[in-house]
Amino acid sequence: MPHNIVLRLTSYAALVVAALLFVAPLLFMFAGSLKPDDQVLLEAGSWRAFLPDTIAWQNYLDVFARVRFGRYLMNSLFITSMIVAAGLIVNSLAGYAFARLQWTGRDILFAGVLTIMIVPLEAIAVPLFYQVTLFGWRDTYIVQILPFLANAFSIYLFYTFFIGLPRELEEAARIDGASVLRTFVSVIVPNSKPVFATVAILTFLMQWGAFLWPLMVTSGEAVRPLPLAVSTFHSLPPLQWGDIFAFGVMMVSPVLIVFLLFQRWFVRGVVATGIKG
Amino acid sequence: MAQVQFQHVYKTYDDGTQALVDFDLQVQDGEFMVLVGSSGCGKSTALRLLAGLETLTAGNILIDDDDINDKPPQQRNIAMVFQNYALYPHMTVRQNLAFPLKMMKRGRADTERRVQQAAALLELTALLERKPGQLSGGQRQRVAMGRAIVREPRVFLMDEPLSNLDARLRVSIRADIAGLQKKMGTTTLYVTHDQVEAMTLGERVAVMNEGRLQQLGAPQDLYEKPANTFVAGFIGNPGMNLFSAQLAKVDNRIQVMLGDYKITVSDTNVVAPDTLASCTGQDLIVGLRPESFIPGSGDDDTLPARISSVETLGHEQLIYFTAPWSGGKTLVARQGSLQHIAHHEVLLKPDTSQLYFFTAEGVAIY
Secondary structure, three states, rough: OOHHHHHHHHHHHHHHHHHHHHHHHHHHHHHOOOOOOOHHOOOOOOOOOOOOOOOOOOHHHHHHHHHHHHHHHHHHHHHHHHHHHHHHHHHHHHHHHHHOOOOOHHHHHHHHHHHHHHOOOHHHHHHHHHHHHHHOOOOOHHHHHHHOOOOOHHHEEEHHHHHEEEEEEHHHHHHOOOOOHHHHHHHHHOOOHHHHHHHHHHHHHHHHHHOOHHHHHOOOOOOOOOHHHHHHHHHHOOOHHHHHHHHHHHHHHHHHHHHHHHHHHHHHHHHHOOOOO | OOOOOEEEEEEEEEOOOOOEEEEEEEEOOOOOOEEEOOOOOOOHHHHHHHOOOOOOOOEEEEOEEEEEOOOOOHHOOEEEOOOOOEEEOOOOOHHHHHHHOOOOOOOOOHHEEEEEEEHHOOOOHHOOOOOOOOOOOHHHHHHHHHHHOOOOOOEEEEEEOOOOHHHHHHHHHHHHHHHHHHOOOEEEEEEEOOOOHHHHHOOEEEEEEEEEEEEEEEEHHHOOOOOOOHHHOOOOOOOOOOOOOOEEEEEOOOEEEEOEEEEHHHHHHOEEEEEEEEOOOEEEEEEEEEHHHHEEOOOOOOOEEEEEEEEEEOEEEEEEEOOOOOOOEEEEEEEOOOOOOOOOOEEEEEOOOOOEEOOOOEEEEO
């Protein structure tokens, strides 16, 4: 049908344009990271911005010379993976308790959790800062991990997934002799891989780029994550865009790798939990 | 093996729906009890209460005089087969069968031995390494049965286990279930909405409606002596025809007055004419099974009818008809002759020894 072909061509064209729009900044950054500093800004306004003339790895070497990239990377990896791993446990258990267990005050508390979803970190950052200072937690890993374990949006994602699982599965497990926790571990979790993958990826993406909170609660590079290292390039002249781009590429790469590895799960999870990507 | 008792059990849901009202039932040791009724009658609720999947509002449930009201499902030692089988999709058949044993902390050797036994009994040995998604409906059903029997529970619960199977498979698995239950001798509560299934499987059948037990008895008793109009209409395929009438005593014979028509109750009727004599002049409901109509030839006790539709079953026909004496209701007759055609007039002769009578409130008169 000609009508269908036109429709397909139009939608493909639209998708290509959208894809280019999303890829362009990454390409710009990657190309820029391979150029000498003087060329980066010079070519920024032309199509050449997306193509390096020569491949020069100097910027990458500069990054390692100017900041302790390895330290920052390890900090970021540790903090983010702790938040992801512990967050999966905490939030999935909470989601399950809201979705399946009967207890007094459940619905009110769940409404509270849903309300928290719309409160941004910026709104609670100052009192939270005050609190962690009282605890003496500043300049530690725990101050960057603990406040982000329980996450209202993650709980909501788990809740919507669990509520859609056939109830009989759990009932069968209970009758077969499994306790609530055992049912969760042996029956629910193995059948909920998509939502675990979705929450893991979303949490990783969100936490990898965390900037404001680490900036508030840390001061030395010993525990600071990658996004704070980038400020070093702005605060220590000369301002070299090639270095910043090289740093950006190295910082974004783990995110891209995680996304590409788990893309299939991610898509399935988004479909299963009904969230919009 | 165990005896199960429901004692004055009530279940009211949060929205006020009464699922069970004063439900009393005693299931004997090793008995195959079927709970039957249309959807929403409370039969599944009774099963779920016994399983511990729901909490009762009032009353008691006992297994062998052991009050289990406050026990969680895992402490009741019962096994349940669900309508959709509820097999664990991520586990192989072997792991599905072994799961309850694992929860009971049985040793590896004992678990393996029992799994093999159950698999052999249900012809699942060749399927042990498959996952539920790779099995047919009948195979899944057998795995669900296997998971129930492997732990040798005190009571089997089955919640419409055949309703997802096609008709032919249903008949063969029905026989398997009956055989298996006999072999194991485990007390069984089986829930179904299909009265044929109930009649063929149950040693006793409990007919339920709107959360109340309507009648409890052997299948044949329910068919031959229904306690009320609900049971009369529910048991039998199709159920009993029910229509309004009055009784009159003419020349020492009891006659059923149907508007301009009348039929004379036979002396050998299921309800003795002497019993009916005291009911003359009252508004009653008359019941007549579809198989109790014989072709008439215009003599006494023959009633005219107009066929509205015909279902041919090969060896017989079901004739749906309306009649001036049926009070506007469509009735059904089972006829051995295959000659009937829709929209034709026909004469039917009720077997006047097979007339049932109920009060206007629907209670059977015997």
